[in-house]
Amino acid sequence: xxxxxxxxxxxxxxAAATPYADKVDGLFWAMxxxxxxxxxxxxxxxxxxxxxxxxxxxVDRRLPDLASGKKRSRExxxxxxxxxxxxxxxxxxxxxxxxxxxxxxPRNALxxxxxxxxxxxKVEHSNGRREIDQLHVPVDRPIKLVMTSQDxxxxxxxxxxxxxxxxxxxxxxxxxxxxxxxxxxxxxxxEYCGTGHSMMVGQVYVMSQDAYGRWLASxxxxxxxxxxxxxxFRELGCSGCHGPGSTIHAPSLAGLYGRMVPLAxxxxxxxxxxxxxxxxxxxxxxxxxxxxxxxxxxxxxxSEQDILExxxxxxxxxxxxxxxxxxxxxx
Amino acid sequence: xxxxxxxxxxxxxxxxxxxNGYSLWSWLTTTDHKRIAILYSVTITAFFFMGGAAATLMxxxxxxxxxxxxxxxxxxxxxxxxxxxxxxxxxxPSIPATLGNFLIPMMVGAKDVALPRVNLLSWYVFVLGGCxxxxxxxxxxxxxxxxxxxxxxxRFSQTTVIxxxxxxxxxxxxxIMTGLNFIVTVHRLRAxxxxxxxxxxxxWAIYATSIILVLATPVLAMTxxxxxxxxxxxxxxxxxxxxxxxxxFQHMFWFYSHPAVYIMVLPAMGVASEVITCFAxxxxxxxxxxxxAIAAIxxxxxxxxxxxxxxxxxxxxxxxxxxxxxxxxxxxxxxxVFNWTATLYKGSITFEAPMLYALGFVGLFLIGGLTGxxxxxxxxxxxxxxxxxVVAHFHYVMVGGSVMAYFAGIHFxxxxxxxxxxxxxxxxxxxxxxxxxxxxxxxxxxxxxxxGMPRRYFEYAPHFQFLNILSSAGASILAAGYALPLxxxxxxTLHGARAADNPWGARGLEWQTRSPPxxxxxxxxxxxxxxxxxYDPEAAExxxx
Numbered sequence: 001x002x003x004x005x006x007x008x009x010x011x012x013x014x015a016a017a018t019p020y021a022d023k024v025d026g027l028f029w030a031m032x033x034x035x036x037x038x039x040x041x042x043x044x045x046x047x048x049x050x051x052x053x054x055x056x057x058x059v060d061r062r063l064p065d066l067a068s069g070k071k072r073s074r075e076x077x078x079x080x081x082x083x084x085x086x087x088x089x090x091x092x093x094x095x096x097x098x099x100x101x102x103x104x105x106p107r108n109a110l111x112x113x114x115x116x117x118x119x120x121x122k123v124e125h126s127n128g129r130r131e132i133d134q135l136h137v138p139v140d141r142p143i144k145l146v147m148t149s150q151d152x153x154x155x156x157x158x159x160x161x162x163x164x165x166x167x168x169x170x171x172x173x174x175x176x177x178x179x180x181x182x183x184x185x186x187x188x189x190x191e192y193c194g195t196g197h198s199m200m201v202g203q204v205y206v207m208s209q210d211a212y213g214r215w216l217a218s219x220x221x222x223x224x225x226x227x228x229x230x231x232x233f234r235e236l237g238c239s240g241c242h243g244p245g246s247t248i249h250a251p252s253l254a255g256l257y258g259r260m261v262p263l264a265x266x267x268x269x270x271x272x273x274x275x276x277x278x279x280x281x282x283x284x285x286x287x288x289x290x291x292x293x294x295x296x297x298x299x300x301x302x303s304e305q306d307i308l309e310x311x312x313x314x315x316x317x318x319x320x321x322x323x324x325x326x327x328x329x330x331x
Numbered sequence: 332x333x334x335x336x337x338x339x340x341x342x343x344x345x346x347x348x349x350x351n352g353y354s355l356w357s358w359l360t361t362t363d364h365k366r367i368a369i370l371y372s373v374t375i376t377a378f379f380f381m382g383g384a385a386a387t388l389m390x391x392x393x394x395x396x397x398x399x400x401x402x403x404x405x406x407x408x409x410x411x412x413x414x415x416x417x418x419x420x421x422x423x424p425s426i427p428a429t430l431g432n433f434l435i436p437m438m439v440g441a442k443d444v445a446l447p448r449v450n451l452l453s454w455y456v457f458v459l460g461g462c463x464x465x466x467x468x469x470x471x472x473x474x475x476x477x478x479x480x481x482x483x484x485x486r487f488s489q490t491t492v493i494x495x496x497x498x499x500x501x502x503x504x505x506x507i508m509t510g511l512n513f514i515v516t517v518h519r520l521r522a523x524x525x526x527x528x529x530x531x532x533x534x535w536a537i538y539a540t541s542i543i544l545v546l547a548t549p550v551l552a553m554t555x556x557x558x559x560x561x562x563x564x565x566x567x568x569x570x571x572x573x574x575x576x577x578x579x580f581q582h583m584f585w586f587y588s589h590p591a592v593y594i595m596v597l598p599a600m601g602v603a604s605e606v607i608t609c610f611a612x613x614x615x616x617x618x619x620x621x622x623x624a625i626a627a628i629x630x631x632x633x634x635x636x637x638x639x640x641x642x643x644x645x646x647x648x649x650x651x652x653x654x655x656x657x658x659x660x661x662x663x664x665x666x667x668v669f670n671w672t673a674t675l676y677k678g679s680i681t682f683e684a685p686m687l688y689a690l691g692f693v694g695l696f697l698i699g700g701l702t703g704x705x706x707x708x709x710x711x712x713x714x715x716x717x718x719x720x721v722v723a724h725f726h727y728v729m730v731g732g733s734v735m736a737y738f739a740g741i742h743f744x745x746x747x748x749x750x751x752x753x754x755x756x757x758x759x760x761x762x763x764x765x766x767x768x769x770x771x772x773x774x775x776x777x778x779x780x781x782x783g784m785p786r787r788y789f790e791y792a793p794h795f796q797f798l799n800i801l802s803s804a805g806a807s808i809l810a811a812g813y814a815l816p817l818x819x820x821x822x823x824t825l826h827g828a829r830a831a832d833n834p835w836g837a838r839g840l841e842w843q844t845r846s847p848p849x850x851x852x853x854x855x856x857x858x859x860x861x862x863x864x865x866y867d868p869e870a871a872e873x874x875x876x
Contacts, residue, residue, distance in 0.1 A: 012782065013781060013782070014782060014783050023710070024710055024711065024713075024714055027708065027710055027711055028705075028711060028714075028781075031704060031705055031708070031711065035701040035702070035704065035705075038697075038701060039697060039698060039701060042668065042669075042672060042697055043694060043697075045672055046672055046675060046690065046693065046694070049672070049675035049676055049678070049680070050675060050680055050682075050690070053611070053675060053676065053677060053678045053679065053680050053868075054680050054681075054682075055612075055679045055680055055681045055871070055872070055875060056872075056875060058872075060677075061677045061678075061679065061868045061869050061872060062677075062869060063613075063677060063868070063869075073616060073617050073620075073673075074617075076673070077617050077620050077666065077669075077670070080665065080666065080669045081662060081665075081666060084661070084662060084665045085662055088658035088659075088661060088662070088704070089658070091658065091704055091707075091708050092654055092655055092658045092707070092708065094708065094710070095654065095707075095708030095709040095710040095711050095712070096651055096654060096708075096709050096710070097710070098709065098710025098711075098713075099641070099647070099650065099651075099654075099709030099710045099713060100647070102710065102713055103647045118487070151482070151487060152480075152482055152483040152487050153480060153482075153483070153577055153643075155642065155717065157717075157783075157785065159714070159782070159783025162713070162714040163713055163714065164642050164713060164714070164716070164717070165642050165644075165713075166642055166643045166644050168571070168577060168578070168643075168644050169482060169571045169572070169577065170571020170572065170576075170577075171571065171644070173644050186783070186792065188783070188785050189785070190716075190717045190718070190785040191480075191717060192407075192476050192480070192483070192786075192787045193483065194407075194474070194483060194487060194488070195403050195404050195407060195474070196403065197403075197407075197787060197788065197789070198403065198785075198787075198788035198789045198790045198791065199403075199790065201792075
């Protein structure tokens with residue numbers, strides 16, 4: 001018989017390849033325990049009442065008088081409002097805690113760019129190495145995927161990580177994970193994206209750090225993304241204002257990546273891939289404190305690939321000192 | 332066939348709403364709420380079997396992980412057709428427009444709804460919307476999914492999206508008219524002395540549903556218009572390349588479509604309350620709490636739409652609020668399940684077909700509701716959303732819940748509506764086959780989702796095949812189960828024994844009149860009971876002895 005038809009274990013969770021996945025499984029089993037208990041409990045109660053109080057069965061059916069019956073039923077109802085509410089709040093808090101972690105990637109994560117299109121996943125590593133429908137990552141290192149779509153909405157879903165996130169056109173979304181178990185795991189598109197939706201699948205390879213290093217270095221003749229980004233920075237004229245020696249009052253971008261920057265309205269925003277993208281396309285929003293609203297929009301002049309390379313370049317400047325006078329030294 | 336009731340004098344002698352004209356014209360121009368209910372039920376039955384045929388083909392295809400009988404495009408069009416037809420052309424009108432139309436005026440002791448001609452107009456508008464959908468199918472179908480997510484639906488789909496949108500847009504007006512009619516009827520036409528807390532819970536449920544229909548449907552209409560404007564004239568609302576935001580579409584769509592879940596479920600809860608009390612011969616447990624729970628579900632149901640977008644790029648804080656509110660809206664649903672269970676306590680229970688369907692509803696709705704708790708949890712949803720777990724969850728709520736309750740109601744009021752009985756043994760068999768077939772179809776889908784199978788997948792990984800075959804096997808039983816009522820109920824309309832005026836000994840106002848009712852519903856003003864559901868299990872036992 002075909003091995004796929006023999007049924008395996010009827011409920012086999014996919015391998016849990018991250019500590020986060022283990023935590024999700026913990027919540028899953030807790031909920032399944034409680035919900036299973038309630039399902040069986042209510043079903044048995046209904047069954048017992050149906051049996052005991054079936055018409056013709058001689059049992060006591062006298063109901064309490066209306067007034068005391070009302071009071072009694074209020075008390076009973078209070079119990080079955082309070083008890084479910086307590087469990088619901090627990091599930092809410094537990095799930096929210098997990099999601100909070102999931103929403104907040106660590107600063108030292110290895111950043112990898114993912115571009116989705118009908119119907120493939122394009123992946124670019126920081127050194128410029130590219131792959132399609134595959135993602136190679138090192139084990140025991142937090143990985144942060146910065147994702148965007150060239151067409152419709154897609155969704156990056158790896159069941160072994162118990163995580164997914166939509167990949168949207170026109171903006172970046174982020175998914176992060178810390179793989180701790182080496183192996184090959186299925187990657188699936190989980191937002192309907194057209195005819196080839198179910199073919200938009202691939203594999204995530206979680207490798208040892210050495211193997212990842214070798215893999216990254218092998219077969220790669222492309223310049224790094226940051227190098228390409230440096231070229232874009234000059235070609236598009238960014239360096240005219242943001243580069244050293246500029247006479248325009250524009251901020252230097254060195255050392256900013258990952259920091260909080262003050263805005264003109266008194267709030268703060270993190271200088272990350274999302275903010276960079278917004279500033280390139282919609283510079284009049286979220287003006288940094290102390291600067292004029294005089295940057296032109298690059299909408300229509302830059303491609304997704306350009307933005308991605310520029311981001312990689314600015315990220316490579318993260319560790320350079322912001323004190324090096326650049327751009328805004330004439331005050 | 333049931334022979335319990337002797338053949339009384341021919342109905343024609345007394346005259347009733349069915350004998351008030353036999354021509355097609357008399358039906359197509361009727362303003363009688365009872366006849367309009369029948370027009371609706373014939374129409375939605377046709378749509379139910381169309382949507383069911385699409386589902387059958389999908390389940391057949393999914394027996395194999397690789398293409399079997401169709402291509403990916405056909406499959407995508409089938410699940411779109413299944414969703415659009417079942418949601419807008421079956422589930423949303425199902426109980427309100429058929430049972431609601433028939434029963435609301437009778438339950439409040441009125442001759443008709445407040446606006447009878449608007450009622451007929453709503454059916455015509457519904458049929459017009461249905462025609463658009465049929466044209467869409469003939470023109471090749473659409474492949475956007477019933478959710479019409481942008482920018483796929485505005486810029487990428489090559490199918491006739493506009494016709495499909497038009498169908499849903501037009502049919503929305505019939506929802507609004509029906510809802511408006513019920514609201515006015517319940518406010519203005521209640522018999523003297525019939526106060527709000529004497530109303531059956533079915534009336535409460537339909538009233539709450541009507542409020543949702545009137546408040547939410549216009550938002551859907553606006554959303555669909557914006558979608559059409561973007562597709563036709565490139566107006567940048569949702570398309571990022573035109574300066575729009577695709578997630579905005581999801582917010583607007585679910586602002587309608589989540590309350591729409593309660594449009595489907597609240598009437599089902601109303602039916603269950605009527606049927607369970609009648610066959611347990613006991614007043615419903617906690618009548619006021621049950622009524623308030625209906626109101627709470629309708630109110631909170633408007634504030635949870637964002638739980639469809641936890642992984643869609645919605646902000647963390649929005650997600651936290653929506654998750655919390657989703658748990659809050661689960662409380663009144665939990666109360667209702669417990670109260671139905673408590674209603675059985677010390678009852679004098681009999682198990683006629685309507686009761687079997689109603690008990691099936693409680694069990695399946697319980698599972699549907701509890702699995703909703705997983706999806707309301709942020710961390711859990713980030714794994715399970717958009718998988719088969721979601722598909723199983725909402726089918727338990729909408730098919731296990733709403734359709735089971737619809738069948739419970741159809742069987743319960745069948746003698747009143749048609750004046751005839753159906754075969755009790757066939758009906759019980761139908762209830763059991765549907766219950767078994769349903770669980771076999773959809774329970775494996777929970778496991779498929781937990782194992783990571785995404786929904787809307789035409790091809791899938793081979794290790795999911797076993798559970799898919801199980802599900803398809805269940806679907807064939809379910810299909811047979813749904814064919815049964817179609818057969819024995821059709822038989823009953825032609826050959827069923829004459830029904831008594833109140834064959835179940837039920838206490839609602841609608842049972843005080845003849846079966847089928849006269850044109851103006853009551854020959855003499857109905858007696859208003861002291862309190863609703865004044866059943867007495869002890870007396871019922873005494874009467875048996």
